[in-house]
Amino acid sequence: MGRPDRPPRGRRGGAAARRHRHHGRVRGRPLPEAHRRHRPHVRRHRHGAGRVSRAGPGLRGSAGRSAGQRGQRTHMTTAADTPGIVECGRPEEDVRGFRRALGHFATGVTIITAQCEGHLAGMTANSFSSVSLDPPLVLWSIDKGSHSLSLFEQATCFAVNVLAADQLELAGRFARSGADKFAGVGWHPGLGGAPCLPGASATFECRKHSVIDAGDHFILLGKVERYQRADRDPLLFAHGRFALSVDYPVIAREAASPATSTSDQPTMLGLLWDAFTGMSHGFQAERDALGLSVSQGRVLSLIERYPGAGPELVARKAYVSPQGLEDAVQALVAAGFLTVNRNGCWNLTVSGREHVALRRKRAAATEASQLKAFSAAELEATCKVLRALGSEVPVASSGPAT
Amino acid sequence: MGRPDRPPRGRRGGAAARRHRHHGRVRGRPLPEAHRRHRPHVRRHRHGAGRVSRAGPGLRGSAGRSAGQRGQRTHMTTAADTPGIVECGRPEEDVRGFRRALGHFATGVTIITAQCEGHLAGMTANSFSSVSLDPPLVLWSIDKGSHSLSLFEQATCFAVNVLAADQLELAGRFARSGADKFAGVGWHPGLGGAPCLPGASATFECRKHSVIDAGDHFILLGKVERYQRADRDPLLFAHGRFALSVDYPVIAREAASPATSTSDQPTMLGLLWDAFTGMSHGFQAERDALGLSVSQGRVLSLIERYPGAGPELVARKAYVSPQGLEDAVQALVAAGFLTVNRNGCWNLTVSGREHVALRRKRAAATEASQLKAFSAAELEATCKVLRALGSEVPVASSGPAT
Structure with a gap:
């Protein structure tokens, strides 16, 4: 009942996954995901010689195909300039990493x-x-x-x-x-x-x-x-978490603007989207600097809020899948932030509590820094306008209360 | 080249799809999607007798299964109170409708x-x-x-x-x-x-x-x-359009608030999300009232902006798939808003231009109504704050300029 190792795709993992989990929990202490992110391990096999920066001109012009370098047989290379790679490898060697990569397909x-x-x-x-x-x-x-x-x-x-x-x-x-x-x-x-x-x-x-x-x-x-x-x-x-879909941002802006507008003046809707995205990225950058993934940070905060909480409560409140939760907990335990008690529930360690306090302080500092350029009157007016606009949100879109 | 009938999943449609398209374009003049939406055709076969509002108590308690009504054999019923049904049917009878339903799986x-x-x-x-x-x-x-x-x-x-x-x-x-x-x-x-x-x-x-x-x-x-x-x-x-993923809204709010906060005071990030969603729904309601889907409205506006535009330009600017574009154009032609010229490009009809003008007027009225409660000073302060917060958007997240 309430198996924490069941991912949302309705499988409990194959034999290798079970072996791997056993290995990860008992015999090994893998780095938490976030630590790996700051030391990306990218294999650069035969780099340079194997890299083709641009396909050659079409040797056959038939639709749906184009000819590249003939006889290209370089395997397993990785372009050095591919931006932002955080993890790569062979599925047999790290089934969790493979699953994290699969999570990038929403x-x-x-x-x-x-x-x-x-x-x-x-x-x-x-x-x-x-x-x-x-x-x-x-x-x-x-x-x-x-x-x-x-x-x-x-x-x-x-x-x-x-x-x-x-x-x-x-x-x-x-x-x-x-x-x-x-x-x-x-x-x-x-x-x-x-x-x-x-x-x-x-x-x-x-x-x-x-x-x-x-x-x-x-x-x-x-x-x-x-x-x-x-x-x-x-x-x-996506990424082991439940999420919502929004229209591509430029469209939200165009939808609200007159079709023949020649003005560059953004609409209120466009301003709202940009402000939301800008602030979100500020918090994201701060989280990255503290070395925890989004899911790990959520789980840590929730266990601080609900000491002794178990998998069901935390998965529900953190909007992560049972599998995403298991991944996050494993990393947090390995980092020394969490302990597991006898009945499978969790408590923060001293360093876990310190980390939450640090995150809280940094989050407050980030918001203060984002808002420091404005006067109290400007912020008051902004909050009044936003609150009134937000009151039109239908219940189905605002998500369940926590 | 540039086949407008190729959907993003890399298929050009089977024989039935091609037959259907032919039928839809030449022999029949189906209602545009939006017209159907206001006259949903829901089959209520054996309603009442066949409906089970709640599964019976478990006859077998085994994990992963529970016992419902024994011998339940009612086929093809539809609950009358299922909210918001806009279309249903058999795929063989309406392959476009089937494809629209498939588009609900993002x-x-x-x-x-x-x-x-x-x-x-x-x-x-x-x-x-x-x-x-x-x-x-x-x-x-x-x-x-x-x-x-x-x-x-x-x-x-x-x-x-x-x-x-x-x-x-x-x-x-x-x-x-x-x-x-x-x-x-x-x-x-x-x-x-x-x-x-x-x-x-x-x-x-x-x-x-x-x-x-x-x-x-x-x-x-x-x-x-x-x-x-x-x-x-x-x-x-999703829904034939390209989109972005955002975290479930409550989470965006929690991520920005102190973990031990007992205050109900929403953060600026939460206010921004609610305001964006609230305004978006206002525009959506107005679009629905005018009887066009999101994609149809976008396509109509773009052809007004770029008279004589063809499939490639419009699909790119409207962020719809080639297949989503074809669906939208078929509906707009059937509604008498668009004409197709000899080389497969489009122009608005008189009633198409009138409809765009009406949409523009209504959009301006909607925004004015959403903002009418605020003073000029309040709106000015809000725009200043939003513009500054939005300036932190990384390029990769703000979408290509149109």
Whole structure:
């Protein structure tokens, strides 16, 4: 119940992942992620000779291809000037690092459900992908070790519920093993009885098409018999954290400006976006300087706020996946900031408390420095305007209160 | 070249899609999407009898499953109270609607590359998905009609380049067929010579593992031999448009507040987010009232600004995929707002120009109404503060200028 090692894609990790976790916790003490970030280990194999800064002119002009250097056979090189590389390697050697890299591909979040002989299964997954339009096929992957595997094997149908931005609680509930995940959820049966969840951004009712053996997972292909979509913003998952999608910033600005405007005067909406992004980056830079990732910082602050908290509370309050939480905790324990007590809950060490105090001091200093150029009257007017504009936020977009 | 019907997932649509497009353009005049949104067609088959508002108590308490109504066999029902449904149906009957529903699952954006006998292939795809950790497997899908198919079939390796937020131009370039997509891109060869693109958020160098026939696409599985990740925010694709990811809002607020704060006083960062979201929703409500989707409104405004513009310019400036653009244009033509000239470029009709003028007037009125409660001095102070905070935005986050 409440396994902390179940990632949101609905798998508990393969044999290698389990071996690795064991190794990481008991036999080794790996550096926390943030420490590695400041000492990036980038292999520069055959650099220079192997690097092609620009593809040659097309030898064949056919669409969709272009000819580069003929006979190019240099393997495993890394351009020295690729900016901001924080980690690289071979998956077999660091499965956690591999998973962190996979987290750079952002996804939506789904709950996939099925019903067989009156029994229900449902699991949070982000491995959904559309495949074909004719016939309409989609796929997702299920861990061979999943408790729900046999039900999905037996069921002839499944439903893909694409979650909306305000369905974060459901995402967390179906990512854990639990007695009755469907309790209190007003679902209705779709094709083959598979539960369709209310409030989803989209739903795909599928007949199972085929099952493909793929490493420690099975890929399930489904033929979509029926789709449905609602006017709801999607929930996102990126870097092990839940997130929201916003339109590309220039567009937000253009949407608010007259189409024939020749003025360079930004609109209020554009100013708000730029100010939000600018301040966020200030805090991010300060966090980076203190050597913790976003998730690690959140987890540390939450355990200071709720001493003795366990995985479920912290994952929910920090908006990280169970797997993202496990990664963060491992790093914080290795850094000496956290201790694990007998029942698997956490407390800060003295240096953990000192680090939180330092972060708090630096955050206050950062905000003060960002705002120091303004008079009290200017800040008061700004807060008044922002508060009034913000009062128009619909409930579904403002996120659950903590 | 520059095919407008190529979606970002690197497929040109199956036979049914092509048939459907033909039907939609020539034989039928479907309602624009926005018109349908105001007359949602929701099938309520066997409603009431078939609806289960709450799963029954667990008959088996085993983890990962719970027992619901036994023998539940009701198919294709839809809960009447599911909020905000705008479209539903069977994929065979409306492939565009199906594709719109698929767009509700947000994804990152990748460029997948390969090299074979000195020839290069690269295509924008969002069908990437991680599959297995041990062995490390990932997958993506390629249209059987793709120009690049034979090269990907022959190559033994491919590289998955996960794009960062500022790589929108690359995403557009590799989504189209073109003479030399790699010209001027400082790539370097990875495993098997597959081009690794600089500035990517993550890269996976893969050896081809297997190919699965799946409808109008092939699924390519690759074994990841090497991964790399950089400290760069990901580019997103959702609802046919490019987008950015932001942290779940409550977190942005907590990140900026002292960990032990007992005050309910929101921070400046929280105020900025709420104000941005509040204003955005005001504009969204106004757009909805005028009966155009976000993409349709953008396309209309851009063609007013650039009369006679063609697909490439408009897709780039509107931050929509070629497929999203085609959908929007079809709806705007059907609504009588656009005409297509001989060389496939567009101009507004009289009613199109009138609609743009109306939108402009309403947008100005919306902003004026949102700001009317404040004095000139308050607005001046607010703009001064926002402008200063926004000046700290790093270039990579502010998006390309239009």
